[in-house]
Amino acid sequence: MKKVVFVVCFLLACVGMNFAQTAPKKEAAKKEQTAPAKKEAAPTKKDGTPDMRYKQNKAAADTTKHMKKNGTPDKRYKENKKG
Numbered sequence: 001m002k003k004v005v006f007v008v009c010f011l012l013a014c015v016g017m018n019f020a021q022t023a024p025k026k027e028a029a030k031k032e033q034t035a036p037a038k039k040e041a042a043p044t045k046k047d048g049t050p051d052m053r054y055k056q057n058k059a060a061a062d063t064t065k066h067m068k069k070n071g072t073p074d075k076r077y078k079e080n081k082k083g
Helices: 002-021 025-033 055-063
Strands: none
């Protein structure tokens, strides 16, 4: 009787491992269908933020310096007090 229980448990374990090893095929198909991303004008880091080692990114950042959260210029800074 112990041998029968052992064999049944062994077979169930093998079947369980077979199901665990199969990879979902839907995810692989989605990766192939995605279009390549558009090439950006300025270089970015891996996380998507602009890389500030390049001139293009520094010039773009100068125009957005010292802004409030709502997008208006912060008047506490000299460059925003003009006008």
